[in-house]
Amino acid sequence: MSFLSLVVKNPFRNKTRTALAVMGIAIGIATIVALGIITDGLKSSTEETLKAGGSDFMVVESNVSDMMFSSIDEERLSDLKNTSGIQDVVGVLLAVYPINNNPYFAVMGINADKLSVGEISLIEGRGFSENKDEIIIGKAASQKTGKKVEDTLEISGKKFKITGIYETGDLQQDGGVFMSLDELQELEKKDDKLTMIFAKIDKDADLEDVTDRIDNTYTNELMTVKSLEDLGKVESGLKTINTASWAISLLAIIIGGIGVVNTMIMSVYERTREIGVLKAVGWTNRRILAMILGESLVLTLVAAVVGIAMGLVAVQLLIPLGLEGFIEPVYKMETFLKAIGIALFVGLIGGFYPAYRASRLAPTEALRYE
Amino acid sequence: MNNENIIEIRELKKSFENGTIKALDGINLEIKRGEYVSIIGPSGSGKSTLLNMIGALDRANEGEIKVAGYDLSKMRDLNRFRSQEIGFIFQLHNLIPNITVLENVEIPMYEINYSSKEMRKRAMELLEYVELLDKMKRKPTALSGGERQRVAIARALANNPSIILADEPTGSLDSRTGQMILQRLKSLHEKENVTLIMVTHDMNVASMAERTIEVLDGKIVQN
Numbered sequence A: 001m002s003f004l005s006l007v008v009k010n011p012f013r014n015k016t017r018t019a020l021a022v023m024g025i026a027i028g029i030a031t032i033v034a035l036g037i038i039t040d041g042l043k044s045s046t047e048e049t050l051k052a053g054g055s056d057f058m059v060v061e062s063n064v065s066d067m068m069f070s071s072i073d074e075e076r077l078s079d080l081k082n083t084s085g086i087q088d089v090v091g092v093l094l095a096v097y098p099i100n101n102n103p104y105f106a107v108m109g110i111n112a113d114k115l116s117v118g119e120i121s122l123i124e125g126r127g128f129s130e131n132k133d134e135i136i137i138g139k140a141a142s143q144k145t146g147k148k149v150e151d152t153l154e155i156s157g158k159k160f161k162i163t164g165i166y167e168t169g170d171l172q173q174d175g176g177v178f179m180s181l182d183e184l185q186e187l188e189k190k191d192d193k194l195t196m197i198f199a200k201i202d203k204d205a206d207l208e209d210v211t212d213r214i215d216n217t218y219t220n221e222l223m224t225v226k227s228l229e230d231l232g233k234v235e236s237g238l239k240t241i242n243t244a245s246w247a248i249s250l251l252a253i254i255i256g257g258i259g260v261v262n263t264m265i266m267s268v269y270e271r272t273r274e275i276g277v278l279k280a281v282g283w284t285n286r287r288i289l290a291m292i293l294g295e296s297l298v299l300t301l302v303a304a305v306v307g308i309a310m311g312l313v314a315v316q317l318l319i320p321l322g323l324e325g326f327i328e329p330v331y332k333m334e335t336f337l338k339a340i341g342i343a344l345f346v347g348l349i350g351g352f353y354p355a356y357r358a359s360r361l362a363p364t365e366a367l368r369y370e
Numbered sequence B: 001m002n003n004e005n006i007i008e009i010r011e012l013k014k015s016f017e018n019g020t021i022k023a024l025d026g027i028n029l030e031i032k033r034g035e036y037v038s039i040i041g042p043s044g045s046g047k048s049t050l051l052n053m054i055g056a057l058d059r060a061n062e063g064e065i066k067v068a069g070y071d072l073s074k075m076r077d078l079n080r081f082r083s084q085e086i087g088f089i090f091q092l093h094n095l096i097p098n099i100t101v102l103e104n105v106e107i108p109m110y111e112i113n114y115s116s117k118e119m120r121k122r123a124m125e126l127l128e129y130v131e132l133l134d135k136m137k138r139k140p141t142a143l144s145g146g147e148r149q150r151v152a153i154a155r156a157l158a159n160n161p162s163i164i165l166a167d168e169p170t171g172s173l174d175s176r177t178g179q180m181i182l183q184r185l186k187s188l189h190e191k192e193n194v195t196l197i198m199v200t201h202d203m204n205v206a207s208m209a210e211r212t213i214e215v216l217d218g219k220i221v222q223n
């Protein structure tokens, strides 16, 4: 038998204790995995919105805590369009209404002639016309509400006729509707206001130059968003989740670490005499240290596998509880590697002290232990 | 047989609890290669402490101790000495319960550069020697007390030691099984010419040896 297989076998001598320790660490790992998958999903859906319609960057009101609260004067649309380096701009007003049982149904206002610029491709029917109470509905929203072309949808007490169904691949867009910008401004009582402007730059223009110019010209009024990092300034929600995810990871490390220390100290204590015998047959302190540390790593590696499985199940259970349509889980290798890395780290730090103690046991005293 | 001393001990002292317990109080002893010696004395007289000194499980406070050509008081790495020169047999609880009998016999071989295959082969030979080859796949808990001690003998022989140290090896066995184990150790000593030192507090057990040393209060009272 190899030394490694002895190390792998040993933690399963006391099955109950090992199972308890594994569960304790696995719960932490599961939380890290589930949060990672959901955060990545949130990031990717935000990223999709950011690059909506193949735009290069987005402009929102500066210093707002959430993109939803952004409000820009519509006249800025033409100002931006005339900025050098800008090829085209699309203004969007965003609103949410409770429709059916979805409390956050997205309604987006856009000029009818800009639909093609926004790369909103219809898969059925035709686009809406201005000022005729017409809308087009996203594929996902259509499936959820059961509304099809020619049906009517009531938004804020007003009836709209569905003229087409579109699909963009963006979760948030496909879960909502587009209507004429003027009509939404009227409905929202936000005349000449936009939530955001999507901009496309000229082929030979430099993105940094263009965005810097806008940021400098409209300081305290507008802000350009090129990436998720920029968005971090706006999206405090994403930031909160990130912080929470790190705090939970840290908590998992601490709780898991204490669990490992406890389990391994108990295990070493129970095997005092055995460790004395191992020393008597010539085992070096280093080998004893390696054995106990190895056992601790086996424990946390098993916990990592169990925890990842639990995390995946948790995501499947959580999504239907109100996240559907907002977030599509994103499974990144990094999430799993981080989970395994944290588990191994916990195994190393939690196992070190018990392993050191075991290696330092005086053999004669260990052999006297009953 | 040659007359070379395999063990030479001069004025060896060992105390515990900050010197309040004098477990060994000036031991002088010489043992020849291939001898079968028993150490007898009442409980607490220092027998195990003396055996542990010979097996380099602990260091003395004073005196000289030379075993198999090594000056133990001057040596830094005692593990290697132990694994190559000494085979220990204890009274009880000395096998690892969750691994097989065969794997238990392999345990001391990790410190020697054996391959897994060589380890297995050697362990099987030793189990054949103690007539337990048919039970090599069992866990120690499935064996009788006598069988477990035979496994312990096989394990003690794993690295071909020059000295076997047995601390009350029959202490937890019934007398018939104990006699069988003693016979086995004796024949091992006779056939393999291994030096055998056995601690006991039982006069009958001690009488099987060629030479008996009596210890009392950390001193040798009869040699």
Ligand SMILES: Nc1ncnc2c1ncn2[C@@H]1O[C@H](COP(=O)(O)OP(=O)(O)O)[C@@H](O)[C@H]1O
Pocket: A364, A365, A368, B016, B017, B021, B022, B023, B041, B042, B043, B044, B045, B046, B047, B048, B049, B050
């Ligand atoms: N590690 C130790 N710590 C404290 N006291 C010890 C230790 N080892 C032995 N002793 C004491 O030393 C004396 C001799 O012990 P020991 O050699 O085990 O005796 P024996 O084997 O003859 O019964 C006893 O009084 C015992 O309590």
Ligand SMILES: [Mg+2]
Pocket: B047, B048, B049, B167
């Ligand atoms: Mg004793």
